[in-house]
Amino acid sequence: MRRSVVAILTVVAIGLLGAIQGFSSAGSKTDMCVPMGAIALKAPEGVQSQRSAVEFPHARHFDVACITCHHTWGRTEPIASCMTSGCHDVAELPKRKPGEPADRDAAVMYFKNAFHKSCIGCHKDMKAKALAQQKSLKTPARPPAKSGPTSCLECHPK
Ligand code: HEC
Ligand code: HEC
Ligand code: HEC
Numbered sequence: 001m002r003r004s005v006v007a008i009l010t011v012v013a014i015g016l017l018g019a020i021q022g023f024s025s026a027g028s029k030t031d032m033c034v035p036m037g038a039i040a041l042k043a044p045e046g047v048q049s050q051r052s053a054v055e056f057p058h059a060r061h062f063d064v065a066c067i068t069c070h071h072t073w074g075r076t077e078p079i080a081s082c083m084t085s086g087c088h089d090v091a092e093l094p095k096r097k098p099g100e101p102a103d104r105d106a107a108v109m110y111f112k113n114a115f116h117k118s119c120i121g122c123h124k125d126m127k128a129k130a131l132a133q134q135k136s137l138k139t140p141a142r143p144p145a146k147s148g149p150t151s152c153l154e155c156h157p158k
Contacts, residue, residue, distance in 0.1 A: 032078040034058075044083050044111055047091045051156035054115075069118060088114035119155070123148035 035058050042053040061069070070079045072087070083089045090109040096102050108114050126147035134140045149155050 029077065044089055044091055052158040054155045083111055120150055123150045
C-alpha cells in the first residue's frame with residue numbers, strides 16, 4: 001500500500017517537472033513546435049478564394065529536407081509561415097509595367113504562384129522521374145515511387 005502511494009507520488013512529481021519544463025521553454029527562441037498533421041493552407045486575409053483550402057500533409061513530406069520548402073530558414077531560429085509579411089503574402093499578381101519584362105521576383109511573392117510553383121513543381125518532377133525510372137528498369141518496380149497530386153481537384157476538392 002505504502003509503496004504504491006510512493007510510486008503514484010513519484011509519477012505525479014515527474015509529470016509536474018515535465019509540465020514546468022514545458023512551460024518554461026514555450027515561446028523560447030531556440031525551441032520550435034512542428035505541426036505533424038495536415039495543415040490547412042488558405043489564401044491570405046482579404047482574398048476572395050475561388051477554390052477550397054488545401055489539406056497539406058506536413059509530416060508526409062519529411063523525407064524532403066526542411067530547407068527545400070523553408071528556404072530562408074537559418075537553422076537557428078524557429079521556422080516562420082510562408083505568408084509572413086514580406087514573403088509570399090502578396091494577394092494579387094503584380095501588374096506588369098508596359099514595355100518591361102515580367103518581374104519574376106515580384107511574381108513569386110504572390111502567394112498562389114509561390115505555392116503552385118513549389119507544390120506542383122516538385123510533384124511533376126517526381127512523377128516524371130518515377131516514370132523515367134520505371135521505363136529504364138528491366139523489371140519495372142511495382143508500385144513505382146510515390147509522387148504528390150498535380151491536378152486541381154486533388155488539392156482543392158472544390
Ligand atoms: C514540402 C514542403 C515542406 C517541407 C519539406 C517541410 N515543411 Fe514545414 N511547412 C510547410 C508549409 C507549406 C507550412 C505551412 C506554412 C504556412 O502556414 O504558411 C509549414 C509549416 C511549418 C511550421 C509552422 C510555421 C508557422 O506557421 O508557425 C514549422 C515549425 C515547420 N513547418 C517545420 C518544418 C520542419 C522542421 C521540417 C523538416 C523536418 C519541415 N517543416 C519540412 C512546408 C514544408
Ligand atoms: C520537394 C518535393 C515536394 C514539395 C515541394 C511538395 N510535395 Fe507534396 N508530395 C511529395 C511527395 C514525394 C509525395 C508522396 C509522399 C508519399 O505518399 O509518401 C507528396 C504527397 C503529397 C500529397 C498526397 C498525400 C497522400 O495522401 O497521398 C499531398 C496532398 C501533397 N503532397 C500536397 C503538397 C502541397 C500542398 C505542397 C506545397 C505546400 C507540396 N505537397 C509540396 C513531394 C513534394
Ligand atoms: C499540389 C497542390 C495544388 C494543385 C495541384 C493545385 N493547387 Fe491551387 N493552390 C494550392 C495551394 C497550396 C494554394 C495556396 C493556398 C490556398 O489559397 O488554398 C493554391 C491557391 C490557388 C488559388 C488562389 C486562391 C483561391 O482559391 O482563389 C487558385 C485560384 C488556385 N489555387 C487554383 C488552382 C487550379 C485552377 C489548379 C489546377 C490547374 C490548381 N490550383 C492546382 C495548391 C494546389
